Amino acid sequence: MIRLNAFFQVKTDGDKLKAIELGNELVAESLKDNGCVSYGLFTSTTRHDVLMFCETWTDQASLAAHMDSTHFKRIVPLIEALTANGMKLEKFEF
């Protein structure tokens, strides 16, 4: 299986609200993707501008198909545009 922890920092409170709205849409769509075991967006309780996606995939093929999906290609760039310095993606195989 694959676990992703993807962190990002937003620039303003307004951007944070937009990122959460977009992120929640991505969560809802991604949970329907083949091989998606879990998918969530989380906000830090100590660093007000930090958020993370936490995802679990059954295998690399499912993750690749997800990253090729219309919802991923539409939403992720919109979220990245709201970040201070892009997404920091950390991948774990288990």
Add this chain to the structure above:
Amino acid sequence: MIRLNAFFQVKTDGDKLKAIELGNELVAESLKDNGCVSYGLFTSTTRHDVLMFCETWTDQASLAAHMDSTHFKRIVPLIEALTANGMKLEKFEF
């Protein structure tokens, strides 16, 4: 290195506030522990009762010392008492 994702579900909104208060105290103390690379508490944007700790440790010895620390032994049981069914701990070595 070691990444921990520890998930828990709280029973009430009041318990959530208490868990965040305790969790933030644990974050502040744990960031001072030897070998602690990162340590954060996060709340889900889509599942109102779900939270997660996300931690990174340089090695097992540092993690073990952390789990033997007074702040860990004092705070974690208090947080666990607020959960619906304990902490779900997921550990990744990288």
